[in-house]
Amino acid sequence: MALLECVPNFSEGRRTEVIEAIAAAITAEDVCLLDYSADPDHNRSVFTFIGAPNPVSEAMFRAAAVAIREIDMTAHSGVHPRIGAVDVVPFVPLRDMSMSDSVELAWDFGARAAQAFNIPVYAYGYAALRSDRENLANIRRGEYEYLREAITNPQKQPDWGPPHIGSAGAMMVGARGPLIAYNVYLNTDDVKIAKAIAAAVREVGGGLKAVRALGLLVGGRAQVSMNIVDFRVTPLSVLMQRLEHEASIRGAKLHEGELIGLVPQTALNGAGLSFLQLPETDRAPILEARVGAMTGDYREILFQ
């Protein structure tokens, strides 16, 4: 059975009742909400849900309707960049479906949402229709406030929907592989250090491939907020090593990590092996994985 994941980011991280209403809109018999979390400083929430492709697309549509109704971008503030109430909608093929299946589904969803909600929609990631829109940071540059003016500029023309922006802002819809949203708090409240570390580790500017990073002030602490777009290109072990180095040369330390959403098992295995100073291998020496490969039963082994 084809299994699709959707990990939408909404521009609401404070009003619990709106976050719960979005969760309720996603929840259905044929969809599993695996995880969600919200941050008041980012003023943003992230949901992870899975199911067959059509039920996932329908759940996403219901959630978008709630967010567009409830979130007023003209009154929104938060430290994380954003252009709309339903800021990013990534579709991730998990099993028995291809990336091109997900691209098609993203295109269908983008076109449908643009028409139904009368908002501008941009395609990004593998679903991008223009090469400068593959990286969503390019689409989001200047954020909602800038896009309101600039959307009539031919460069900013949306892929679907009207070339003007209302209180729900614009939406980015895409297809992508597994992404790890990982933040690190530093032992300082100096956001300049977080910004400098982010600039050093991110791919744009010569850092680590497949890493995007921002320096933010969250809960009074400096935070490096990251997306690892492809953990096979830059493993978590390489990222951590680099973060520690970049922090230490600036007199700072990594204080605490934070995962937004879920991490693929393979990526976490790599981190665990690295922690134990073992080689990161494709055939990891893990009991359950070996048992599963032999017996077809990959359940956790329950010891007494």
Next chain:
Amino acid sequence: MALLECVPNFSEGRRTEVIEAIAAAITAEDVCLLDYSADPDHNRSVFTFIGAPNPVSEAMFRAAAVAIREIDMTAHSGVHPRIGAVDVVPFVPLRDMSMSDSVELAWDFGARAAQAFNIPVYAYGYAALRSDRENLANIRRGEYEYLREAITNPQKQPDWGPPHIGSAGAMMVGARGPLIAYNVYLNTDDVKIAKAIAAAVREVGGGLKAVRALGLLVGGRAQVSMNIVDFRVTPLSVLMQRLEHEASIRGAKLHEGELIGLVPQTALNGAGLSFLQLPETDRAPILEARVGAMTGDYREILFQ
């Protein structure tokens, strides 16, 4: 279906043909050999295999027959302590069987092997018949050379088999939970440092609970060789932190890790979360685990 694991340790780590003959003896249609490895300095090999209880016991019996025929303890030397050709035979219940099922199976196996091979056999771990034999280090103290003389001592009387020792030595048979056999090489050839670190981290002597440790010289490098008998009692993160501390106060560094056999997924997850400075939680934020809990399908997710 009941699934049992067996992780025997044999006193042969040099002669490839003997190690391969043991592997061949284990291999059968109803048994899966998951992993094996050998070390010439330890002069020891470790095999991990699984299956239903009876086939696992039969495979272990066939392997023991090969080792007892091929290994002469009077000519054996190696840095790892040992008392017999088939040094340790642990049975580990994985699924749909209890620890007491495994204890019974260990008792049956011990009695059968003692009679068939005419060797002394000691029960250890959960299968121990005397409380001072729970920890196999107590049974092994003084090793083969000492036991040859001391076996007539009532304290050293075997649980099954004759109170005298031939060239195959004695055997320890037990039941236990998952054990992590993890070694760390230091950046020094000074085995005294490894011995001091081992003494500091092991439970006996006031170190970490459920940790056993020896300092050895392996391949010209100082090695701390460990068994984590219960990773829920002492997580790998706590062990690594302590190892790093004990090494650094002695002017040494951890250079490289080594896993003998396999690590349970839950233990490796804890190590990975700790590496990312995330809290170690029972409900870890792992995509496959959440998908598996929802869909019943725990296979690795294969991304494009």
